[in-house]
Each structure stands twice: as C-alpha cells, then as structure tokens.
Amino acid sequence: xxxxxxxxxxxxxxxxxxxxxxxxxxxxxxxxxxxxxxxxxxxxxxxxxxxxxxxxxxxxxxxxxxxxxxxxxxxxxxxxxxxxxxxxxxxxxxxxxxxxxxxxxxxxxxx
Numbered sequence: 001x002x003x004x005x006x007x008x009x010x011x012x013x014x015x016x017x018x019x020x021x022x023x024x025x026x027x028x029x030x031x032x033x034x035x036x037x038x039x040x041x042x043x044x045x046x047x048x049x050x051x052x053x054x055x056x057x058x059x060x061x062x063x064x065x066x067x068x069x070x071x072x073x074x075x076x077x078x079x080x081x082x083x084x085x086x087x088x089x090x091x092x093x094x095x096x097x098x099x100x101x102x103x104x105x106x107x108x109x110x111x
Contacts, residue, residue, distance in 0.1 A: 001038065007031065009073035012089055016067030019056055023069055027052045031075065041077050045084035049073075
C-alpha cells in the first residue's frame with residue numbers, strides 16, 4: 001500500500017546477549033508477517049512480542065540458554081506512533097522541547 005511505515009527497537013540483554021540478539025533478529029519479522037499489521041498495528045506488536053518470547057523460550061530450553069531481555073519498539077504508521085515494551089526499558093518523546101510521557105515502565109513494585 002502507499003502508507004509510510006517505520007520500525008525502531010532497542011533491547012537490553014540481562015544475563016547475556018542471547019535473548020536481546022534473538023529479539024533484534026526476529027521481532028520485526030514477526031511484526032511484518034502478522035496478519036493485522038496493516039489494520040491493527042498495536043495488536044500486531046503485542047502478539048509479535050509474545051510470539052518472539054515463545055520462540056526464544058523454545059530455543060533457550062533446547063540450547064540451555066539463560067539470558068533475558070527488556071525491549072521497546074516503536075512502529076510509525078502514517079502519522080500514528082505505536083509503542084510496545086516489556087521490562088523496564090523506556091521510550092521518550094520530545095515535542096517542541098518538552099518530554100511527553102508515553103508509558104510507565106514495568107518495575108518490580110508495580111502490579
């Protein structure tokens with residue numbers, strides 16, 4: 001279609017780089033292949049985070065890997081910004097020199 005899209009992501013590995021590298025390699029592919037990426041980008045991001053996690057857990061069990069990762073991703077579709085994250089990584093948007101709060105990061109003390 002003729003809609004401009006852009007994808008960005010940052011992963012912060014914990015206990016090694018395996019999960020972060022795996023996520024960086026696979027999350028965007030899962031988003032791009034998700035059947036709702038055009039009609040419901042937020043759902044595509046959510047499902048793709050879950051699918052990527054399941055895929056890595058399978059690999060980690062098979063290869064006895066013990067790392068994890070936090071992650072944030074931004075998907076711009078036309079003039080809309082969709083943010084997905086897990087863990088305590090954060091996204092910061094600055095608009096006309098002022099920080100705009102987009103999310104509250106996951107912290108151990110939060111439900």
